[in-house]
Amino acid sequence: MALKRKTLVPLLLLFSLAQAPAAAKIDFSGRVKLFTSAFMEDNTAGEFFSHQAADFASKRLELRLAFAGNVSERVAYLVRFDAYAYPGDRLGGQSFPEAGALGSAFSSEYFELNLYEAQVKVSDFLVQGLDLTLGKQRIQWGSADKMNVVDNLNPIDLANFFTFDPDYFAERRPQTALNFEYYAGKTKLQLVWLLQNPLSPMPYGYTALLQKFYGLQTITVQTYWGRELAKTGLGLRISRNLFAIDLALSYYIGNSSLPVLRELSALSSLEGIFYYPRLQVLGFDCAGEFKGIGFWAESALIIPENINGRVVVPLIVNDQLLPAESSFRLLEPAYWKYVLGLDYNFGGGFYANLQFLHGFFDEFAFTTEAQQNLGIGQGMFFGNLSNYLLGRLEFKSANEKIKLKAGGLLEMTAKGSAFALMPEAEFRFADALVMNLGAFWPLSGQADESKFGQFKKDSMVFLGLKVDF
Amino acid sequence: MPDLKKIILLLLPILWLAGSLPAADAAAVLKAVEENTMGAHAPRDMEADMVMTIQDKGQVRIREIHAWSRNTKDKDDARALKFLSPADVKGIGFLALAEDSMYIYLPEFHRTRRIASSNMKDSFMGSDFSYEDMGTTAFSKSYDPRLLAENAQEWQLELLRKKGSNKPYARILLTVSKSSSTPTRMELFDAAGNLEKVAEQNSQLTGKYWIMARIKMSNIKKRTSTVLEMKNIKVDQDLQDEIFSERFIKKSGL
Numbered sequence: 001m002a003l004k005r006k007t008l009v010p011l012l013l014l015f016s017l018a019q020a021p022a023a024a025k026i027d028f029s030g031r032v033k034l035f036t037s038a039f040m041e042d043n044t045a046g047e048f049f050s051h052q053a054a055d056f057a058s059k060r061l062e063l064r065l066a067f068a069g070n071v072s073e074r075v076a077y078l079v080r081f082d083a084y085a086y087p088g089d090r091l092g093g094q095s096f097p098e099a100g101a102l103g104s105a106f107s108s109e110y111f112e113l114n115l116y117e118a119q120v121k122v123s124d125f126l127v128q129g130l131d132l133t134l135g136k137q138r139i140q141w142g143s144a145d146k147m148n149v150v151d152n153l154n155p156i157d158l159a160n161f162f163t164f165d166p167d168y169f170a171e172r173r174p175q176t177a178l179n180f181e182y183y184a185g186k187t188k189l190q191l192v193w194l195l196q197n198p199l200s201p202m203p204y205g206y207t208a209l210l211q212k213f214y215g216l217q218t219i220t221v222q223t224y225w226g227r228e229l230a231k232t233g234l235g236l237r238i239s240r241n242l243f244a245i246d247l248a249l250s251y252y253i254g255n256s257s258l259p260v261l262r263e264l265s266a267l268s269s270l271e272g273i274f275y276y277p278r279l280q281v282l283g284f285d286c287a288g289e290f291k292g293i294g295f296w297a298e299s300a301l302i303i304p305e306n307i308n309g310r311v312v313v314p315l316i317v318n319d320q321l322l323p324a325e326s327s328f329r330l331l332e333p334a335y336w337k338y339v340l341g342l343d344y345n346f347g348g349g350f351y352a353n354l355q356f357l358h359g360f361f362d363e364f365a366f367t368t369e370a371q372q373n374l375g376i377g378q379g380m381f382f383g384n385l386s387n388y389l390l391g392r393l394e395f396k397s398a399n400e401k402i403k404l405k406a407g408g409l410l411e412m413t414a415k416g417s418a419f420a421l422m423p424e425a426e427f428r429f430a431d432a433l434v435m436n437l438g439a440f441w442p443l444s445g446q447a448d449e450s451k452f453g454q455f456k457k458d459s460m461v462f463l464g465l466k467v468d469f
Numbered sequence: 470m471p472d473l474k475k476i477i478l479l480l481l482p483i484l485w486l487a488g489s490l491p492a493a494d495a496a497a498v499l500k501a502v503e504e505n506t507m508g509a510h511a512p513r514d515m516e517a518d519m520v521m522t523i524q525d526k527g528q529v530r531i532r533e534i535h536a537w538s539r540n541t542k543d544k545d546d547a548r549a550l551k552f553l554s555p556a557d558v559k560g561i562g563f564l565a566l567a568e569d570s571m572y573i574y575l576p577e578f579h580r581t582r583r584i585a586s587s588n589m590k591d592s593f594m595g596s597d598f599s600y601e602d603m604g605t606t607a608f609s610k611s612y613d614p615r616l617l618a619e620n621a622q623e624w625q626l627e628l629l630r631k632k633g634s635n636k637p638y639a640r641i642l643l644t645v646s647k648s649s650s651t652p653t654r655m656e657l658f659d660a661a662g663n664l665e666k667v668a669e670q671n672s673q674l675t676g677k678y679w680i681m682a683r684i685k686m687s688n689i690k691k692r693t694s695t696v697l698e699m700k701n702i703k704v705d706q707d708l709q710d711e712i713f714s715e716r717f718i719k720k721s722g723l
Binding site: 029076123131137138139140143145171181183188241244246287288289292293294296343344345346347348349351396398399400401428430431432434468469 | 523525528530531555556557559567569570578579580581582583584585586587588589590591592594595596597635637691693714715716720
């Protein structure tokens with residue numbers, strides 16, 4: 001009987017797919033994009049970046065190819081590949097730019113290919129109103145404008161966050177999952193089973209940078225999961241429109257997609273142990289409007305697993321080096337993250353958007369003992385919860401061929417604050433041909449006071465050019 | 470004195486045009502327009518392909534949209550749009566369930582976002598239409614009508630925005646065809662009294678309904694214009710509730 005139950009669902013799915021006629025029209029689309037940025041000032045001893053003025057900060061050619069279509073009236077698919085090439089050489093080291101064994105110029109023409117999405121969606125799966133999306137997909141979770149605190153299913157893409165490419169600002173990575181969405185009138189019930197443990201990709205070279213930042217000789221990364229099904233993530237969300245407001249309650253159990261510093265050991269060398277804790281997240285989100293002003297809010301009550309932090313230092317006792325260990329609760333038993341947002345269109349092409357955020361993606365609520373022993377506080381990566389104000393004013397002109405944006409981010413910590421301006425101009429020369437010119441311009445903040453203050457000497461300008469087809 | 474007589478004689482037709490007709494007639498004309506565009510003589514629902522041609526200082530840009538709308542007494546008015554081209558907007562979905570309940574679906578991020586009604590002031594896909602212009606023609610809710618002129622073919626109404634209304638145009642000069650009781654021309658004025666846009670409309674008889682098949686919106690200030698044409702119009706199909714849902718605008722294809 002148990003076997004029957006286990007095999008029933010996949011069999012029904014296969015049956016659904018088998019009902020489909022031969023593949024119909026394939027909808028093919030894509031994008032070619034060049035993104036380059038350059039530093040505006042010298043910072044040869046930077047916290048994260050080391051450069052001189054007019055050095056390239058990033059340089060990337062991107063090709064996106066997507067195929068979508070309907071296998072039948074109820075079954076649709078989408079596959080998207082993202083390919084990246086590095087335009088330029090990186091010659092140096094102990095060898096010439098040799099080709100691969102098959103003759104490809106892989107070491108002089110860097111190229112990476114990523115299966116960004118691959119999903120099949122079955123509408124009215126088993127029952128009317130139930131949609132199943134399986135495969136690698138971006139799961140919709142929450143109501144805020146990108147700063148979703150309830151969304152722990154799609155990890156934040158920190159690798160692209162620090163390119164300051166506006167297309168990737170606070171974007172999240174699709175995950176391989178089974179996503180059931182049941183629609184009953186104005187109510188929607190969603191159940192997501194992640195077939196993987198979500199992990200946020202870090203920028204290239206980040207481990208070495210973090211070592212330098214904490215003064216660590218070695219870094220160890222620990223997880224609580226292995227290959228057990230029971231330790232993958234699960235999400236449940238119920239949403240409904242009530243009194244013209246979209247309301248939702250959600251629950252997530254699974255790992256944090258970003259790690260915490262759990263242990264410091266200074267015996268033979270200074271070692272830092274980072275750990276991806278298990279979380280339960282009770283979420284609430286809503287969106288609506290009042291007198292033409294759009295509003296949204298999300299709050300997440302985060303209940304992390306009870307884990308201990310540890311600090312091991314050598315003590316000299318009777319001329320002998322002995323380890324002295326202190327152990328303490330690492331994270332608060334429960335804590336809140338939340339975001340509140342407003343937007344308004346003034347007409348004449350002017351639009352404003354403002355969000356207040358408590359708790360950035362990488363932040364946790366550490367106990368006082370953990371803060372004292374591990375030296376963790378606000379204004380650090382993987383640090384304690386801080387407050388942020390994010391805003392942007394947009395102006396569109398010439399039938400949307402020109403869009404000017406004045407974006408800004410204010411970080412507020414107990415020690416100080418940091419403010420960065422993110423201006424951008426977008427020019428649409430023709431349909432589907434867009435050029436972006438912009439900057440990441442930290443105006444205030446200190447490295448020891450705030451997270452974004454660490455980039456104070458890393459101001460950069462960027463140029464993006466993209467064509468959709 | 471003779472000069473004064475001349476002036477009065479000259480002014481008489483203008484005064485007659487400006488307001489000598491009773492307001493009840495203007496209201497009746499406006500009611501007839503609304504009956505045809507959104508009332509008892511309008512289709513319960515409609516599905517059509519829309520082609521939008523934007524002419525901007527010698528440059529021509531084309532947008533294609535598939536649209537569904539519902540206008541029934543027992544249910545809220547609703548509209549759903551799917552953008553078909555150009556490539557950078559393909560797949561975007563728009564859903565308006567009420568004036569304060571609108572959603573946009575962004576396929577790149579597989580995300581549906583609620584948008585506030587203040588965004589109705591925004592340009593619709595870079596055209597000379599705003600989202601508001603693409604909405605229903607429920608003038609009488611927001612405007613007081615006055616009959617300005619009449620000839621054998623047309624009525625001309627002046628619509629003045631009611632106090633408290635948040636409609637973008639302070640004054641509208643509306644020309645209505647007597648044969649079809651549908652608008653043929655609208656001159657849209659801003660709060661300062663400046664002519665902002667002119668809409669020239671052609672309606673066609675589809676089955677038993679007069680349907681607006683082509684509309685040219687000229688932006689006087691920007692000197693640009695957009696022509697919106699409706700093709701493959703289907704009416705009274707009893708479109709299901711599911712079409713006017715977040716689930717539907719997220720679906721790929723049609």
